[in-house]
Amino acid sequence: MRKAHLIIIAVILLATTIAIFAAFTQGLLEPDLPQEIPTPAPEAYIPLQEPLVDIIEVTRVQIEMDSTVIERGTRFLPNVIIYPEDATDKRFELSSDNEDVIRLQGNYWIAAGTGSARLIATATNGVTSSAWITVNSPPATIYFSQEEVTLNRGDILTLEFTRREQWGQDDGQVEFATSDESVVTVSEDGTITAVGEGLATITIGIDGSYSTLEIVVVVPVSAIEITISRQVFSIGERVEFSVQTTPDDPTDGSYTVALSGVVVNNVQTYSFTTAVAGEVIITVTASNGVSESRIITVHDLDFFASEVIRLTNAERAIFGLATLTPDPTLMQAAEVRAHEIVDYFSHTRPDGRSFATSFEEANVPEGRWAENLAAGQRSPPEALEGWMGSQGHREAILDELYNYIGVGVVMDENGRLYWTQTFRS
Numbered sequence: 001m002r003k004a005h006l007i008i009i010a011v012i013l014l015a016t017t018i019a020i021f022a023a024f025t026q027g028l029l030e031p032d033l034p035q036e037i038p039t040p041a042p043e044a045y046i047p048l049q050e051p052l053v054d055i056i057e058v059t060r061v062q063i064e065m066d067s068t069v070i071e072r073g074t075r076f077l078p079n080v081i082i083y084p085e086d087a088t089d090k091r092f093e094l095s096s097d098n099e100d101v102i103r104l105q106g107n108y109w110i111a112a113g114t115g116s117a118r119l120i121a122t123a124t125n126g127v128t129s130s131a132w133i134t135v136n137s138p139p140a141t142i143y144f145s146q147e148e149v150t151l152n153r154g155d156i157l158t159l160e161f162t163r164r165e166q167w168g169q170d171d172g173q174v175e176f177a178t179s180d181e182s183v184v185t186v187s188e189d190g191t192i193t194a195v196g197e198g199l200a201t202i203t204i205g206i207d208g209s210y211s212t213l214e215i216v217v218v219v220p221v222s223a224i225e226i227t228i229s230r231q232v233f234s235i236g237e238r239v240e241f242s243v244q245t246t247p248d249d250p251t252d253g254s255y256t257v258a259l260s261g262v263v264v265n266n267v268q269t270y271s272f273t274t275a276v277a278g279e280v281i282i283t284v285t286a287s288n289g290v291s292e293s294r295i296i297t298v299h300d301l302d303f304f305a306s307e308v309i310r311l312t313n314a315e316r317a318i319f320g321l322a323t324l325t326p327d328p329t330l331m332q333a334a335e336v337r338a339h340e341i342v343d344y345f346s347h348t349r350p351d352g353r354s355f356a357t358s359f360e361e362a363n364v365p366e367g368r369w370a371e372n373l374a375a376g377q378r379s380p381p382e383a384l385e386g387w388m389g390s391q392g393h394r395e396a397i398l399d400e401l402y403n404y405i406g407v408g409v410v411m412d413e414n415g416r417l418y419w420t421q422t423f424r425s
Contacts, residue, residue, distance in 0.1 A: 061129035221286035232415030330406025338408030372421035
């Protein structure tokens, strides 16, 4: 019985030892592992899933153009339609199978050469479509940049025009023609000459293409001539002039006449009366702007006479001589003699009598008389200078026995001045 108890105790001790050894060995292999990993509840975990998208593929591509036959040089932009309309990826590419005929240029396609080419549209998924494009050469054309040109008679002009040849036919002959050679002539190279007043039509043509240009030829005023009898006048004279245009057959020969400078009276188209001393400017202006002017000088002969007296007394004062007093009878005699010497320059009157008879006719008081004459001098200082340079005339001016003076100044039809001085004691 005792032995049985010992066997049971031994078995229990052995089982305990084995259990302790197993627990220790497990601790060495997994020292920090928890005894149990908790599992979350199913409702606390939602796995990540890809969204479901329906891909709609391109099934057809269509190229639309207004015309598949176009002219060389034309730019165009094809319209590409993708089917179905709600396709997921509607991207596409366009290409040409013959870039010598059609090719991409910037944002447009261009018909670069004649012939045929296929325009190909390819969708991203590879679906394709194509359109055959035929490029023709445009017909030759020619035209003027203007519709009408106005020329002056005698003008020469080389015509300017735009010419577009048919593709490959750049040697076409341009032809010119005129409707009226009496107005305009035209050479083979397009040089036209305006030969006469009027209207003519110039026609230019090439390979059945024609254009016209109207040519108006006018005869303009090229010069104006103002004719006046002379350039110098005295106060109170009537000035008459004429106007001649060159050429004498202008298209528009109208002109205006204007006067400027000193005051004139009784103005008419081609005449006026001088009023005061100074310059009068006559200006004639044609309708096309051509202009010509003439200047006339107006002298105050009464002022010239009084100025001669003043200058004479100034010379006498230099030598201490008395001042000469103007005498009406001497002034009258001097005036008569001034008119007489216009035609007969001499101290002898035109009828052969002595100058002294003019003094008698003017009732000049008896005494010692003298006369100075001059012609052609243009002013009182010039006249007096001439007299003072001549011994006989100088002696008369500086004669201390003379007390009175008269002066006459007249102008001939050519504007030449004649001067007389008369003296008495």
